[in-house]
Amino acid sequence: MGGALRRRDAGTVVTLGGWVHRSRDLGGLVFLDLRDREGVVQVSFNPEWTSADVIAQAADVGVESVVMVEGVVAERPVEMRNKDLGTGEIEVRATAIRVVGPATTPAIPVAPAKDGKPPAEELRLRHRVLDLRRPELARNLQLRHRLMQVTRGYLNDEGYLEIETPILTKPTPEGARDFLVPSRMHPGEFFALPQSPQIYKQLFMCCGLDRYYQIARCFRDEDLRADRQLEFTQIDIEASFIGREDILAMAEGLVAALWLEAGHAVELPFPRMTYAEAMERFGCDRPDLRYDLEITDLTSAFGRSESAIIQQALAAGGRVRGIRVPGAAGWSRKQVDELEAIAKGAGAGGLVRLKQVDGKVEGPLAKFLDEGAQRALGLADGELLLAVAGPDRVSSPALDRVRQECAERLGLVDDGVRRFLWVLDFPMFLQDPDSGALAAVHHPFTAPNAEDMAAHPGDPSRWRALAYDCVLNGMELGGGSIRTSDPAVQSRMFTLLGIPDAAEQERRFGFLLEGLRAGAPPHGGIAFGFDRIAMLLAGAASLRDVIAFPKTTAARALFEGAPSRVPDEDLKELHLRTRDPE
């Protein structure tokens, strides 16, 4: 292929097919840059080796047309080499050209323009064929392919079987909205597209297919983001007769193999942190460990202060927690006000600010703190202390966002650093503070910690789950759990989650319960967000840049023009009638 030609190929007679990337007509002397998926190579048309009619044809070809060129690979004289091009040491001296696929003038440029700015996202998606010709996107899809092959190679070597699961399946009442597919043969009944193959992979374990994986397409009808699509791809893994350590070791190996494919060595094993520790130190269950700015408990230092706001918060069972920000004592009133707005946006009532300058603690609350209390804050000169008083449920998310903003401002976020982390021991349930209803933090099939169940049989909110998340630089790469394999425990979980009726449990999850009752091995697994990993490793800003035909944030496919209306007779056959939205 033309883009792969190098100096060692000099002298070879070649026939190349490709797209005209750019052309330069010097009058009697023509150069075409020929592009294929390997890169770009210069084809030169010169009366010394090209006939006049061939030169005339070459001068006439429009960019983005497909041509077949015959010629000889020739080493370029030193002064004519192009060091910006992989093929820059050679050129192809053309003897013949054939335009096999003439192109109309492209709606969006493929070869980068002078200012280098890509066209608007809408145009890129509408003219996706041209967009995907751009070397940057073509490279992304080639990387994505290699990551898939690495995944398969690694899991195959580990003894896992790649098994497909249905795309037409059963609606799941929990979780995200389902995409529904009407059944022609059964009026009024619907399939759903899978949100994940979760139940199927557990059933494989019940089948004795004790190591399963799939690069699985998943569908969730929720609002989109730069890092979220309606349909996305997950590396889905499940295994039997294993424990948490087996899964974590296997998953680390997979992550290391993927990152290595993209040229990054990863140190194993990953450090670990419990959910409780992550929330205490960082206010977040997926902390970014590239910078410190840890949260500390300042309750005792503030305990004797006479500030009414703080005393109220403490009386309600809250704490005072805060972050010491080195070098931030000089931030302006306005800059700190902006941080307070961020904290308030995350639910905090306010943001306490204190700074130490020349050994003196300053700030609106400084007068409420005696010398001992001021010392107990542990401030150093030049440090700014930002604190939130209240229950952890409020202070954690607020301090998490303040911490991230401070890190950005101080330039502590280094894109070249990769800090992997396992977060372990998630709580099994999260309780809605108003209604008291329990919701599964991971999903309803996660096994609760048996010791916690025994120690607090009446208080499920204190049970930890055998769940784990893989985190990189504050992003969740994937997560999983050891599953409940005892049908009685699974049934109890459904009850706690608000489905106490046995018949209702059977109707919704009977096919899982049947599998568990048929004799289920201990099992567990993990799933990684494949698109997001591809995006990270490609250095892309959006998932759209690692997916061939993505949807817009308004959930449309601009290239295909989907979704679209369908003829009435199609609806009739499906026993459907549409209704205009109000």
Place this chain on the structure above:
RNA sequence: GGGGGCGUAGCUCAGUUUGGUUAGAGCACUCGACUGUCACUCGAGAGGUCGCGGGUUCGAGCCCCGUCGCUCCCGCCA
């Protein structure tokens, strides 16, 4: 569901603050010139539903109302 940004030539943008004659630039395109370019260069030309609809006004790309599209964020995503 809510909030912010953007929408002017095929593409990237200026023009909108303060309404006023014929809406501009670069690239691309067409034609011409050019024998070593590689972001070729030079000359000429063509190209506009100022996203769409309505309103205010003697007059709207510009002001007002609505709407559509793209995008970022909050909610949402077990």
